[in-house]
Amino acid sequence: ExxxxxxxxxxxxxxxxxxxIYCNYSTTSDRLYWYRQDPGKSLESLFVLLxxxxxxxxxxxxxxxxxxxRLSTLHITAAVHDLSATYFCAANxxxxxxxxxxxxxxxxx
Amino acid sequence: xxxxxxxxxxVICKSGTSVKIECRSLDFQATTMFWYRQFPKQSLMLMAxxxxxxxxxxxxxxxxxxxLINHASLTLSTLTVTSAHPEDxxxxxxxxxxxxxxxxxxxxxxxxxxxx
Numbered sequence: 001e002x003x004x005x006x007x008x009x010x011x012x013x014x015x016x017x018x019x020x021i022y023c024n025y026s027t028t029s030d031r032l033y034w035y036r037q038d039p040g041k042s043l044e045s046l047f048v049l050l051x052x053x054x055x056x057x058x059x060x061x062x063x064x065x066x067x068x069x070r071l072s073t074l075h076i077t078a079a080v081h082d083l084s085a086t087y088f089c090a091a092n093x094x095x096x097x098x099x100x101x102x103x104x105x106x107x108x109x
Numbered sequence: 110x111x112x113x114x115x116x117x118x119x120v121i122c123k124s125g126t127s128v129k130i131e132c133r134s135l136d137f138q139a140t141t142m143f144w145y146r147q148f149p150k151q152s153l154m155l156m157a158x159x160x161x162x163x164x165x166x167x168x169x170x171x172x173x174x175x176x177l178i179n180h181a182s183l184t185l186s187t188l189t190v191t192s193a194h195p196e197d198x199x200x201x202x203x204x205x206x207x208x209x210x211x212x213x214x215x216x217x218x219x220x221x222x223x224x225x
Contacts, residue, residue: 031213033213033214035216040200040219040221041218041219042115042202042216042217042218042219043153043202043204043216044216045213045215045216048213088152088153090214092214095140095141095158095206096158097143097155097204097214099152099153100152101151101152102151102152104150
C-alpha cells in the first residue's frame, strides 16, 4: 500500500515569510496532488503534478515533484493571512488515492 | 473543471434514524466514486469505493451494513448511514473520478452529520 507522509503537521508563520511543506510517498505513484481545505469545507484542488521535475505555480504557492526521491514540495512565498488553511498532498495508483496527514498552516499578521 | 455536488451540506438527525447523502457528478460520468470520513483535524479516511452497477468495496473496519452505498448510475452515488448513533457524527466527503486510472479526483462539498 502506498503511504504518504507530510511534514510538518502544524505550521505557524508570520506574514511575508517563506516556507516549504514536504510530502514523501513510499512507492511509485501515477500522480501527485495538492489540496487546500478550509475549516468546515471540502477539498479544493490546487495542483496536479504528472511527471518528474514538474513545477507548477499559482500565486504565492509553488509545487514541485521529484519522482526519483518520491518527494513533492509545496513552497509558500511571502505568506499572507488568506493562505491559512490545511494543506493535503495525495498520491494515486490507478483509482486508489492515498492522502497525507495534512499540514495545518496558520499565517500570523 | 468537473463538478461534484454533494447533498445535504449538513444534517442533524436523531439516534436510531437513517440518513442518506447524495453525491452527483454534474457534468461528467463518474466511473468510480469514493466515500471518505474525516474527523476533526485529521486526514481523510477512505470508507469505500463504488463502481457504477456493482457492489461497493469497503475498507477494513467499515461496516457495510451500517454504511450502505449505492451507485446506481454513472452520475449518482448515495451513502446511507443506517441506525445512526452519535459516534457516526462526522464530516463525510465524496469524490469522483472520470476515467479509470491516471485521473484526477473531484470532491463534493462535504456533509456535516450530527447525530443527537
